[in-house]
Structures are given as structure tokens and as C-alpha cells.
Amino acid sequence: MTHRPMLNKIKLFFIVQIILSFLVLAGTLISILVIPSHLPDYFIWAIAFSFWVFQCGFSTIFAFRYRISKSSLSTIKLSFILIGSIQILITLATNLFGIFDLPIFNTLIIKNFQFLILSLIFIVMIYKLIKDMLKYRVLKDYIIRDSFFTFIPFAFIIYKNSKYFISSIYFLDDSVYSLALLNINSLRIFLEGFLIILIFVKTIYLRGNKKSSFLLLIYFYVSNLNCYIISYFNSKLLFSHYLYQGIGIYFICPILLMLSIYYSITEQDKAPDQVLFDDSYMNINNSWISITIGIFPVSFSAIDIIASSIASGDFNGIESLVIILLVMILLVCRDVILRKDNLRLIASVKRANEIDFLTNMYSRNYFLKKLETMNTDYALFFIDIKSFKDINNIFGHVVGDKVLVEVANKFKELKLLLGKNVFYCRYSGNEFALISKLDQVDLILKFFRDLENIKIQHNSDLIHINFNIGYSLNDSNINLDLLIQETDYALMRAKKLKGPNNSILMYDDNLKTDLEHMNILKKDFKNDLLTGKFHLVFQxxxxxxxxxxxxxxxxxxWKHDKLGEISPCKFVPIAENLGEISSLDLYVFxxxxxxxxxxxxxxxxxxxxxxxxxxxxxxxxxxxxxxxxxxxxxxxxxxxxxxxxxxxxxxxxxxxxxxxxxxxxxxxxxxxxxxxxxxxxxxxxxxxxxxxxxxxxxxxxxxxxxxxxxxxxxxxxxxxxxxxxxxxxxxxxxxxxxxxxxxxxxxxxxxxxxxxxxxxxxxxxxxxxxxxxxx
CATH class of the missing domain: 3.20.20.450 (EAL domain)
Incomplete structure (x- = not known):
């Protein structure tokens, strides 16, 4: 997290940048108004020089000051800081060479060098960003795929203009100077645009760094005003040239870039693994994402094609239409794929809700839904593995899981024996639940009695598995919650039966009386503890x-008003169930x-x-x-x-x-x-x-x-x-x-x-x- 004193320094620096930028803008406008025939180059660059120094210095300090390499967007943050510095340095060097008019430097070489250096930087950034995103399944499945849909139209542009690009690189053909320059710039726009698309689409899915990525998007358009707007005009018009130089890069673009960096640090990223099943993935084909991912590739493609075509005098409306249609077709394909992904994801989530992943049995939620549909004349069983906690503690959770899987297999054997009328689940931890017809109860009890002392081999140890079983019969359409409470109480009492073998207990009238008493004691426990109904004896x-x-x-x-003297073996479990056992300890102490x-x-x-x-x-x-x-x-x-x-x-x-x-x-x-x-x-x-x-x-x-x-x-x-x-x-x-x-x-x-x-x-x-x- 960024410290507040440093944030204040960042804000102060932005204010200084804006003031200096306004000075650049004011100098440009004054020059245009006062001396329209000749603009003072030295005056403009002298004013802008201080701004560049601040810009480069700030970017360098920023890169070394913050250890942002551990952040999920570290590559983006650090790379754009370096790009900001390199781009300004290259532009500064280019214009300084132009001012001093050194003959050894060729403008085309400098421009090619600038665009190629930036293109290489963008390629490295794209590689690092994709490598970072491939760590997460969701990012790999959705973000990279959506971003590559935008890659295809850009690739078409590069292929279309490749001959001009190659000739400008290898032969330095002055006859295709302006066209080659535009095509080389297309490569840079293509790579930078693809990188920003990656960032922007990622932030849509992760719901973090939105301001930062949106400012990057605006920065992308503004930094390429020469391609989008000025290419419509004669590139030698001084007004257009200085409008671009004074307002385009040196005024708006650095501010947008620095604001983007500022928000990328102050906005907290949302970790991808925390949102794998967020509702954004259940609704990934909603209008906002479709429009966002659709409009920007089209706009990047269309504007660049139109600008370069007009500059070359070879505007082809049909070709532009083909590109746009290609993007739209890709979006339709994307939508179809996303719908299939949604259905697959929904099915996966539904299965995760219905099936216990370890035992491959039904889950508790699905079991309870099934229980609600049952009529009368069925039995409910709760089955607990004896001393399971000790198994986990002594042999480890891996062996505990192995025991659970083995028990689940026994339930499957029971299913094969009794047929479709038996329905079971993993109810919780080491507890299972089962429902069956009343006429199958004796067969189930016999099955579990025959299962006494299941043996599981672990290395040289032999683990013996037995069960506590409580069950209740629903033959009078009683309330479901009450039936669950009765069965749970039967299981609780079964756990108290001593002996190494299976402990089986049915809920009957005696247990019914005990349960009623327990509910009374639960209701009166806190009040009786406060009013002195508990007393000490000493042995x-x-x-x-x-x-x-x-x-x-x-x-x-405990001397209860209605039930008389209550033994600790009765009220201690009640205190534990109510979460009041510590209160009892403190009272006694x-x-x-x-x-x-x-x-x-x-x-x-x-x-x-x-x-x-x-x-x-x-x-x-x-x-x-x-x-x-x-x-x-x-x-x-x-x-x-x-x-x-x-x-x-x-x-x-x-x-x-x-x-x-x-x-x-x-x-x-x-x-x-x-x-x-x-x-x-x-x-x-x-x-x-x-x-x-x-x-x-x-x-x-x-x-x-x-x-x-x-x-x-x-x-x-x-x-x-x-x-x-x-x-x-x-x-x-x-x-x-x-x-x-x-x-x-x-x-x-x-x-x-x-x-x-x-x-x-x-x-x-x-x-x-x-x-x-x-x-």
C-alpha cells in the first residue's frame, strides 16, 4: 500500500505538470496568434524542456521508489513507467536533432528507430502480461481469448501494409516516406493497442484498476492523434504540426499516462483466485462487456485503416467494411463460445452444489431438497464414524479422507443391495445421512451390523472403523425440522453408548422424553446460570x-425448578451446544x-x-x-x-x-x-x-x-x-x-x-x- 506522504507528493507533482503543460499550451497559442507565418521553435521547446525533465525524472524515481514487482499488474505498471520515460526521451532527442539540424541524422531513420524501439518494448510487455495471466485459469480462458479476437483485425492491417513496412526498413525509400512512416506507426499502434486491450479486458473481469485502464485507453487515442486526425490534413501544415506537438503529446498525453500510473497504485487489485465464481463469470456475455470488447477493436481498426488510406490517397470503403464485418463475425463467434462456457460453468456449479467432491456422494443441500419431497412412511438415518477425530489426529487428514472414501463405497454397496429407494449423502465432516422406505429399515440395520470392524490398511497399521447410528421413523407426516432434530438426538445418544462395535439407537418414546427435557434445559440454561440455580459440591x-x-x-x-437435580453428563453437552461452556468454566473457577x-x-x-x-x-x-x-x-x-x-x-x-x-x-x-x-x-x-x-x-x-x-x-x-x-x-x-x-x-x-x-x-x-x- 502506498503511504499517504508519498501520495501527497504525487498529487503535488501532477499540479506542477499541469501548470507547466498550460505554459506550453499558452506559448504555442501565443506563437500562433502573434507570428502566424513563423512559429518560434526554440521558444516552444525551451518552455517544454523543463516539463520533459520533470516527466523523465519523475518516471525514473517512480520506477525505483516503488517495489511493485509483486503486484498482479506489476508488469503493466513498471512497463508503462519505463515507456513514458523512453518515449519522452526519444521524442526529445528527435526534436533536438531537428532543431540543431545535424546532417548525420536522417529523420526517417530516427522515426523508424523510435517506432521500432517502442514496438519491441510493447512486444516484451505483451509477452510478460500474457505469461502473468496464464497463471489463472479464468484469465486464460476468458481474458486472453477475448483479447486475441481483437488481434485478428490488427494482423490484417499489418499484412495489408507489409510491403511498405519492409521497403521503409531495408531500403529507406524516400519516395514512400510519409506512407512508410504511417505503416511503421501502424505496427506501433497495433502492438500498443493490443496491450491496452489486454489490460482493459482484464480489468473488466477483475473489477479492479478501472480508472487506470480507462485512462490508458484515452491515452492511447490521444497519443496517436497524428494518425487519427492530422493525417487527414497536409502533414506539412505548420498549424497542424504545432497543434499536435503543443496540445497532443506534450500537454494531454503525459498527464493521462501519469494519472493512469497514479490510479494503478492507489486502486487495490482484486485477486483473480477470489473471483473465480463471481457473478461476473456467470454473466460474462452481458451488454457492457460485449460492447466494450466489440467497439474498441472496431474503432482501432477502422480509424487506423481510414487514416493510413487517406494519407496514401488509396481510401477503400469496401475494405474498411470488410474489416468491420470481420470483427463483428468474431464477436458473434465469441458470444457463442461464451454461451457454451456459461452453460458448462452453470452445470459445474450445479454439480458442485449437488455432489460432494471427495466421496462423490450427494451433498447435504441436495439431500435436504430431496427430503422435502418425501411423503410419509420413510426412515431417516444419521451415521457417524466413531473416533474419526482421533484417526485424523494420529494418521493425518489424507488417511482420514481415505476412510471417508471407503465408507462412501460401503454406501454404494448398500444402494446396489436395496435399489433406488435408498438415498444417501455426506451430511457433514464424518457424518452421513440416509433415507429409505420403512420396510427396508431392518435390512439397513443388518447391513451395518455386518459392517462392524471395517479394516483399512495404512502402512503397517490396521485402522478399525465402526459407526454410531441414530435413526427415526416418519410414519405420521411430522415436521421435517423436528424429524431431523429427533434423528440427530438419537445419534448424539448413540455416541454415548460404550463399546468398540457399532452403536445403534432408534428414536423412541424414552428418547422423546429426554429430548423434550433437553430442550427445556437449553431454554433455561442461561437464566439459571445467572440466577444461582447452579451450585458447587466438593469431593x-x-x-x-x-x-x-x-x-x-x-x-x-444444577437444580432445575421443574426437572430437579441435573447431572453434569446432561448439562455439559447442553452448554457446549449453546456455546456457553467457557461461561460455565469461569463461573466454577x-x-x-x-x-x-x-x-x-x-x-x-x-x-x-x-x-x-x-x-x-x-x-x-x-x-x-x-x-x-x-x-x-x-x-x-x-x-x-x-x-x-x-x-x-x-x-x-x-x-x-x-x-x-x-x-x-x-x-x-x-x-x-x-x-x-x-x-x-x-x-x-x-x-x-x-x-x-x-x-x-x-x-x-x-x-x-x-x-x-x-x-x-x-x-x-x-x-x-x-x-x-x-x-x-x-x-x-x-x-x-x-x-x-x-x-x-x-x-x-x-x-x-x-x-x-x-x-x-x-x-x-x-x-x-x-x-x-x-x-
Missing amino acids: PKVCVKTLKIVGFETLLR KKSCEFQRCLIDKGIKLKCSVNLSLNTLKSYEKINEILNIYKEYKIPKHLITAEILENVSLNNNAKTISYINLLRENGICISIDDFGTGYSSLSQISNLYFDELKIPREFVIDARTPSKLAVIEAISILAKKLKVTSVIEGVENYEDFKLFSSLGFDIVQGYYFSKPLTKSEIIDYIKVNINNKIS
């Missing part, structure tokens, strides 16, 4: 060696700090554990709020422990882990909760600094099996090696306690010692047991 944590209380875990309960402050004031210093969700841990703002609460209550270091799930280290980037480490740096201990239930590796866990490993109740239940016992023992050894505290929760009887004590765990928690207690109960419990063994 003691006991040292295995001393049997004394060393801390407690803060747990949240603040109340825990408040209670901890109360205990500290009573002289009791025990560790308080608080659960923090992933949403909270990945938000810098929430982490700051937690630290502010922690500091507000002036809790001593290491008396608050944040319990986080082990998959935090696997699922999140370094930024989230840095936030967790920030908590630890400020004195909050970190506990890895439910350790061993996820898929974390030691390399992932090692990225996180923590103080405690906590084993979930699931391990306690299966502790008697040899495999689970081996894992539990390994975790205990790991904790000792890492020099962190090991905690086991869910200890409900003496046998459990004895087992985990023998395995070397440091702290136990569970109903064997105490159920979760209210605030007053935990204070009494602490007073009794803080210095005594718990019996």
Missing part, C-alpha cells in the same frame, strides 16, 4: 500413605476461588481442583480472565489445580499449550484428567508441563483384567518417572483402595472415602479429618 482427595485429606475436586450441579479464599481465611490450606474445557484453554481472553480471578482472590501458588483432558496436547496447536503453560507459570497446577482414555503419545504429552496424572473410573471398573491392570501399573510407574502426582478416581470399596495402594498411586478419590459434599459439609469433613486418618 475429598485422600493421600494413600497417610490417609489424610490433601485436597478436593470442585464439581458442579470464580466460585472455587471464592471458597478457597474462605478456607484460607480459616487457616485451611488444601488443593482445590477445577475442570477447564478445551474451548476455554484455547482462548487467550478466557485465560486472562482466569488469571485475573486467581489474582483477585489472592490464592497462594499451587493451591488451585486446573484439570484438563489429555487430548488437549494432541488436538491443539502450540498456542493453546502455551496458554496452559501460562497458567502454570502463574502458580496454577496442571492435572491431566482421564489419562489413558485418549490416544496421546508420550511425545505429545511431553510438550505440556504438568503436575498430576489422573486415572478415570473406567480403569477402576476393569482393573481386574490383566491388560487393564498392566496399563494402570505402567501409568503409575510413568508418573513416578516424570516426578508427578498420580491420582485415581472412582474408588468405591476397600478392594479397589488396596489394589491401587499396592500399585503405588499417591492419591485416591471416590465414594469409599466420601461422596461429593456441599460447602458446609466439606468444611465439617475437613475439620474432622485434616489431622486424622480417615477410617
Whole structure:
């Protein structure tokens, strides 16, 4: 982006240019009026000299000052700056040689040299611009094609005048001086016009740099006034000559060129890859583009042919008409091609909207449209791949995509089995949807039961695929939105069913009651959180060696007015669904700090554990709020422990882990909760600094099996090696306690010692047991 101080300098320079240009114009007009028989060449060029110096100097500084090579129009901007400088220098040198009348210079040689140099520059620019545009499919398909349609009439002009062009170059034939000059100039006009057509058509499609390209277009006409207008007159008329020199190039043209450069820098380009499916491509044969691309090639061709024909005394109206008709035919061909392209593009967009590109299944949008056309007596299934997130995290998204494709192939097998009455789609991420007739439900359920433990080989690993399936029967023409909600709820409940195999659940009256309750809880959640319907309970944590209380875990309960006590396993998913889980975390953390402050004031210093969700841990703002609460209550270091799930280290980037480490740096201990239930590796866990490993109740239940016992023992050894505290929760009887004590765990928690207690109960419990063994 251009800095404002430099923009102000550019504007100031334009003002200086305009003032100097008016001086040139005034000098020219005064000379014409005062001395009509003889115009003072030295006077005009002396006044114009300062303007040229400013022009060339500014162009050179501009080219080196701005690093515009990275811009999408860099070639155009830089090239036109250089062309402006070179064209002015060549014109200046030509006229200076004319003033001093040096005999060694031939005017025709100088003119040929000027036109040829400019032509070479234009060829290089066209090559670079086309090369830049070929990077983008849309630019290649549309802009370059439309621009080349304008190339054909120009090529016809060059071919028509080629003999004069060749003779003027090789033989310097003075007898065809004026005609050769016009034909050489035609080459320059042809190349410059084609370049500007490329730029102009590109800006129409990209909707950027419009002012700049339009000024370039005007500059093109003005800079070629000698061909368009003055060729009608005798080229030796002094009035025509000085009208062109004074007003044409040296007054209007440099201003247009500099304004074009100015707008090309101040206008922001629109990146081509951002507009590939913009409505401009859906309507590329509209009147504005057709007229724009049609009129300018015709005008370039017609004016140049007419001007050169009149100058040579060989005007041919039929030939001019043929050229114009040729351009019109090309435009008709272009329009036909564009219409075909439009139809192809519309079909492509329609297919993209209907088909999922990865699995080649129907998309969600198309599936829902199909669902709207269904009558009664059909079943809706939502099917989710179990632990798909873990597959992505462990094996990578490429393998995850491979799994999705494999599952999609299984749906195709189902389609072959059941026929056209089955319709399915990729509903989202790793979730699929399926509709079928009611009499096919049993066959579908059997199909998925037989699909248990699909095996996909990845290198030396074997990935097992199973599904969570929720379905609902529509046999009473219920509302479609309600049916989707019911099926989605059945899937959600199916996900909670434990077990490695497929979990299948139908929406029935029991789930209907649960769903109604969930909707009530959703409706009342925010209000109850604000009005104190949520309250804390505390479960003691006991040292295995001393049997004394060393801390407690803060747990949240919800007492609903209608539904009574609500378990966390019900309201936590609701909070997540409502996007309020962080609000819940902050509420619990603040109340825990408040209670901890109360205990500290009573002289009791025990560790308080608080659960923090992933949403909270990945938000810098929430982490700051937690630290502010922690500091507000002036809790001593290491008396608050944040319990986080082990998959935090696997699922999140370094930024989230840095936030967790920030908590630890400020004195909050970190506990890895439910350790061993996820898929974390030691390399992932090692990225996180923590103080405690906590084993979930699931391990306690299966502790008697040899495999689970081996894992539990390994975790205990790991904790000792890492020099962190090991905690086991869910200890409900003496046998459990004895087992985990023998395995070397440091702290136990569970109903064997105490159920979760209210605030007053935990204070009494602490007073009794803080210095005594718990019996």
C-alpha cells in the first residue's frame, strides 16, 4: 500500500505538470496568434524542456521508489513507467536533432528507430502480461481469448501494409516516406493497442484498476492523434504540426499516462483466485462487456485503416467494411463460445452444489431438497464414524479422507443391495445421512451390523472403523425440522453408548422424553446460570500413605425448578451446544476461588481442583480472565489445580499449550484428567508441563483384567518417572483402595472415602479429618 506522504507528493507533482503543460499550451497559442507565418521553435521547446525533465525524472524515481514487482499488474505498471520515460526521451532527442539540424541524422531513420524501439518494448510487455495471466485459469480462458479476437483485425492491417513496412526498413525509400512512416506507426499502434486491450479486458473481469485502464485507453487515442486526425490534413501544415506537438503529446498525453500510473497504485487489485465464481463469470456475455470488447477493436481498426488510406490517397470503403464485418463475425463467434462456457460453468456449479467432491456422494443441500419431497412412511438415518477425530489426529487428514472414501463405497454397496429407494449423502465432516422406505429399515440395520470392524490398511497399521447410528421413523407426516432434530438426538445418544462395535439407537418414546427435557434445559440454561440455580459440591482427595485429606475436586450441579437435580453428563453437552461452556468454566473457577479464599481465611490450606474445557484453554481472553480471578482472590501458588483432558496436547496447536503453560507459570497446577482414555503419545504429552496424572473410573471398573491392570501399573510407574502426582478416581470399596495402594498411586478419590459434599459439609469433613486418618 502506498503511504499517504508519498501520495501527497504525487498529487503535488501532477499540479506542477499541469501548470507547466498550460505554459506550453499558452506559448504555442501565443506563437500562433502573434507570428502566424513563423512559429518560434526554440521558444516552444525551451518552455517544454523543463516539463520533459520533470516527466523523465519523475518516471525514473517512480520506477525505483516503488517495489511493485509483486503486484498482479506489476508488469503493466513498471512497463508503462519505463515507456513514458523512453518515449519522452526519444521524442526529445528527435526534436533536438531537428532543431540543431545535424546532417548525420536522417529523420526517417530516427522515426523508424523510435517506432521500432517502442514496438519491441510493447512486444516484451505483451509477452510478460500474457505469461502473468496464464497463471489463472479464468484469465486464460476468458481474458486472453477475448483479447486475441481483437488481434485478428490488427494482423490484417499489418499484412495489408507489409510491403511498405519492409521497403521503409531495408531500403529507406524516400519516395514512400510519409506512407512508410504511417505503416511503421501502424505496427506501433497495433502492438500498443493490443496491450491496452489486454489490460482493459482484464480489468473488466477483475473489477479492479478501472480508472487506470480507462485512462490508458484515452491515452492511447490521444497519443496517436497524428494518425487519427492530422493525417487527414497536409502533414506539412505548420498549424497542424504545432497543434499536435503543443496540445497532443506534450500537454494531454503525459498527464493521462501519469494519472493512469497514479490510479494503478492507489486502486487495490482484486485477486483473480477470489473471483473465480463471481457473478461476473456467470454473466460474462452481458451488454457492457460485449460492447466494450466489440467497439474498441472496431474503432482501432477502422480509424487506423481510414487514416493510413487517406494519407496514401488509396481510401477503400469496401475494405474498411470488410474489416468491420470481420470483427463483428468474431464477436458473434465469441458470444457463442461464451454461451457454451456459461452453460458448462452453470452445470459445474450445479454439480458442485449437488455432489460432494471427495466421496462423490450427494451433498447435504441436495439431500435436504430431496427430503422435502418425501411423503410419509420413510426412515431417516444419521451415521457417524466413531473416533474419526482421533484417526485424523494420529494418521493425518489424507488417511482420514481415505476412510471417508471407503465408507462412501460401503454406501454404494448398500444402494446396489436395496435399489433406488435408498438415498444417501455426506451430511457433514464424518457424518452421513440416509433415507429409505420403512420396510427396508431392518435390512439397513443388518447391513451395518455386518459392517462392524471395517479394516483399512495404512502402512503397517490396521485402522478399525465402526459407526454410531441414530435413526427415526416418519410414519405420521411430522415436521421435517423436528424429524431431523429427533434423528440427530438419537445419534448424539448413540455416541454415548460404550463399546468398540457399532452403536445403534432408534428414536423412541424414552428418547422423546429426554429430548423434550433437553430442550427445556437449553431454554433455561442461561437464566439459571445467572440466577444461582447452579451450585458447587466438593469431593475429598485422600493421600494413600497417610490417609489424610490433601485436597478436593470442585464439581458442579444444577437444580432445575421443574426437572430437579441435573447431572453434569446432561448439562455439559447442553452448554457446549449453546456455546456457553467457557461461561460455565469461569463461573466454577470464580466460585472455587471464592471458597478457597474462605478456607484460607480459616487457616485451611488444601488443593482445590477445577475442570477447564478445551474451548476455554484455547482462548487467550478466557485465560486472562482466569488469571485475573486467581489474582483477585489472592490464592497462594499451587493451591488451585486446573484439570484438563489429555487430548488437549494432541488436538491443539502450540498456542493453546502455551496458554496452559501460562497458567502454570502463574502458580496454577496442571492435572491431566482421564489419562489413558485418549490416544496421546508420550511425545505429545511431553510438550505440556504438568503436575498430576489422573486415572478415570473406567480403569477402576476393569482393573481386574490383566491388560487393564498392566496399563494402570505402567501409568503409575510413568508418573513416578516424570516426578508427578498420580491420582485415581472412582474408588468405591476397600478392594479397589488396596489394589491401587499396592500399585503405588499417591492419591485416591471416590465414594469409599466420601461422596461429593456441599460447602458446609466439606468444611465439617475437613475439620474432622485434616489431622486424622480417615477410617
